[in-house]
Amino acid sequence: MIAIFKRExxxxxxSPLGYFFIAVFLILNGAIFAFCTLQQGSDSNLSxxxxxxxxxxxxxxxxxxxxxxxxxxxAKTEQLLLTSPVTLPGMVCGKxxxxxxxxxxxxxxxLFDLYPLYKFSExxxxxxxxxxxxxxxxxxxxxxxxxxIFISSLTENQLIASLxxxxxxxxxxxxxxxxxxxxxxxxxxxLSWFSIYSRYGNFTYGYFxxxxxxxxxxICFVFLFLxxxxxxxxxxx
Amino acid sequence: MIKxxxxxxxxxxxxxxxxxxxxxxxxxxVGFLGPNGAGKSTTMNMLTGYLSSTSGTVExxxxxILENTxxxxxxxxxxxxxxxxxxxxxxxEYLNFVYDLKRCKLNREKHLAEIAEVCKIDDVYKRxxxxxxxxxxxxxxxxxxxxxxxxxxxxxxxxxxxxxxQIVEIRNLIRTLGLDHTVILSTHILSEVQSxxxxxxxxxxxxxxxxxxxxxxxxxxxxxxxxxxxxxxxxKDVLTxxxxxxxxxxxxxxxxxxxxxxTYVIETSEGLDIRKPLFHLMASNGWPIIGIEAMGxxxxxxxxxxxxxxxxxxxxxxxxxxx
Numbered sequence: 001m002i003a004i005f006k007r008e009x010x011x012x013x014x015s016p017l018g019y020f021f022i023a024v025f026l027i028l029n030g031a032i033f034a035f036c037t038l039q040q041g042s043d044s045n046l047s048x049x050x051x052x053x054x055x056x057x058x059x060x061x062x063x064x065x066x067x068x069x070x071x072x073x074x075a076k077t078e079q080l081l082l083t084s085p086v087t088l089p090g091m092v093c094g095k096x097x098x099x100x101x102x103x104x105x106x107x108x109x110x111l112f113d114l115y116p117l118y119k120f121s122e123x124x125x126x127x128x129x130x131x132x133x134x135x136x137x138x139x140x141x142x143x144x145x146x147x148x149i150f151i152s153s154l155t156e157n158q159l160i161a162s163l164x165x166x167x168x169x170x171x172x173x174x175x176x177x178x179x180x181x182x183x184x185x186x187x188x189x190x191l192s193w194f195s196i197y198s199r200y201g202n203f204t205y206g207y208f209x210x211x212x213x214x215x216x217x218x219i220c221f222v223f224l225f226l227x228x229x230x231x232x233x234x235x236x237x
Numbered sequence: 238m239i240k241x242x243x244x245x246x247x248x249x250x251x252x253x254x255x256x257x258x259x260x261x262x263x264x265x266x267v268g269f270l271g272p273n274g275a276g277k278s279t280t281m282n283m284l285t286g287y288l289s290s291t292s293g294t295v296e297x298x299x300x301x302i303l304e305n306t307x308x309x310x311x312x313x314x315x316x317x318x319x320x321x322x323x324x325x326x327x328x329x330e331y332l333n334f335v336y337d338l339k340r341c342k343l344n345r346e347k348h349l350a351e352i353a354e355v356c357k358i359d360d361v362y363k364r365x366x367x368x369x370x371x372x373x374x375x376x377x378x379x380x381x382x383x384x385x386x387x388x389x390x391x392x393x394x395x396x397x398x399x400x401x402x403q404i405v406e407i408r409n410l411i412r413t414l415g416l417d418h419t420v421i422l423s424t425h426i427l428s429e430v431q432s433x434x435x436x437x438x439x440x441x442x443x444x445x446x447x448x449x450x451x452x453x454x455x456x457x458x459x460x461x462x463x464x465x466x467x468x469x470x471x472x473k474d475v476l477t478x479x480x481x482x483x484x485x486x487x488x489x490x491x492x493x494x495x496x497x498x499x500t501y502v503i504e505t506s507e508g509l510d511i512r513k514p515l516f517h518l519m520a521s522n523g524w525p526i527i528g529i530e531a532m533g534x535x536x537x538x539x540x541x542x543x544x545x546x547x548x549x550x551x552x553x554x555x556x557x558x559x560x
């Protein structure tokens with residue numbers, strides 16, 4: 001698993017993809033931050049920024065995960081991984097953690113954007129609340145990366161993997177916003193359970209929601225488990 | 238070392254590998270021979286645990302590949318049909334990755350340097366794999382299979398796409414490996430197994446058609462000598478004349494290549510040269526011989542005889558591969 005993690009990390013930095021991801025991430029992050037908080041008349045409340053950045057993830061995370069399994073499958077390098085003494089969960093986790101580490105690192109770098117807020121804002125930013133937001137988006141990010149990894153394992157075409165991931169992630173987000181227009185209460189409650197966004201809410205009030213952590217962890221688990229199943233099924237087909 | 242029992246692989250109702258059983262002993266080099274689409278690669282993929290079998294078992298040194306997967310896989314080095322290379326890595330990075338992946342415990346620097354030397358890739362050691370030529374890529378693929386010094390090495394068509402010089406090198410390499418490893422290699426080139434392997438398993442349409450030691454297979458058909466002769470003259474009379482010669486076992490006309498000459502295949506008893514009597518006989522009849530070519534019995538004959546595919550026999554003869 002560690003070997004695969006290391007190789008994946010290196011692959012991000014020896015191909016343009018990693019740099020491309022970091023660049024697009026930081027540009028979008030900076031732009032959203034500037035529009036949400038640095039405009040005249042806006043305050044140090046970051047909720048708009050942290051909501052909008054979720055939508056940026058819909059574009060960014062597929063960039064990160066699209067090649068993970070799709071490329072291995074196309075180049076047949078997966079034969080090496082699958083015939084080496086590595087377990088399937090180990091292989092999937094190695095890939096997941098590499099993509100997620102890449103995501104977290106870039107996220108942390110992006111947090112330098114907050115510096116002007118602390119430096120120039122007239123009111124003091126609510127630091128515990130910002131930390132809550134950050135934990136929140138880090139968790140949402142984990143769930144999104146897991147979804148991306150899963151979809152990448154379904155195809156050998158990176159373009160399809162990225163577009164598919166975008167569609168699914170968008171659906172995850174949009175359900176939370178469109179939910180209120182659904183006329184059936186039961187469907188609404190089912191969908192809101194699935195809604196990645198509604199769990200995110202509590203973090204933004206600055207309190208630590210263990211149920212939400214568990215929720216995101218189980219989303220990750222489910223999608224990584226499905227990825228393992230995809231590989232098992234292909235072996236047995 | 239390797240024990241394969243009643244291995245079957247079906248895709249839907251298409252049976253790709255149909256009840257294959259054989260054993261490979263320690264230190265043996267076994268050639269796995271068959272035409273394209275015979276099920277060689279599928280079998281190898283099942284041997285290495287990349288695919289599961291529909292039924293049947295594979296045991297590597299007593300470990301079932303599907304039940305004791307990790308233990309079994311630790312014993313195997315595998316070069317698939319397409320070498321599993323990451324084009325953006327250098328050879329050095331790649332071999333180090335494989336070293337980690339296989340949880341190799343040998344001294345890293347020394348072990349990898351040895352492999353690079355054996356496979357003759359030390360001169361491209363620092364180069365990016367994507368920029369290497371096909372021959373080097375293939376050798377990096379072989380090097381990958383040697384990392385962690387596995388007891389079983391499985392090579393799927395190791396010489397495909399290489400030039401003749403490289404093929405000879407790779408064959409020598411495989412022979413060296415066979416000294417202290419168990420090697421299975423698949424190929425559709427007959428001279429390859431003949432020159433490298435101790436034992437040959439021939440497979441066609443998912444079934445084993447022969448499983449013999451290399452010498453046995455070769456001697457099995459060397460009983461008669463065969464040659465192909467082109468003669469100008471009336472076919473019927475020429476045939477009768479040839480058959481009247483001493484020691485001629487069988488003769489038949491196989492085809493007309495130009496307006497007046499016909500090619501005959503003549504089989505004679507072992508250790509008898511009929512070329513001179515044949516010449517005099519034809520000359521006395523006024524039928525010029527315009528070509529004589531010896532057709533040494535080789536694995537190709539065995540192979541095609543075993544497959545019972547006489548139709549393609551003649552076709553293949555003319556474009557004989559000496560890989």
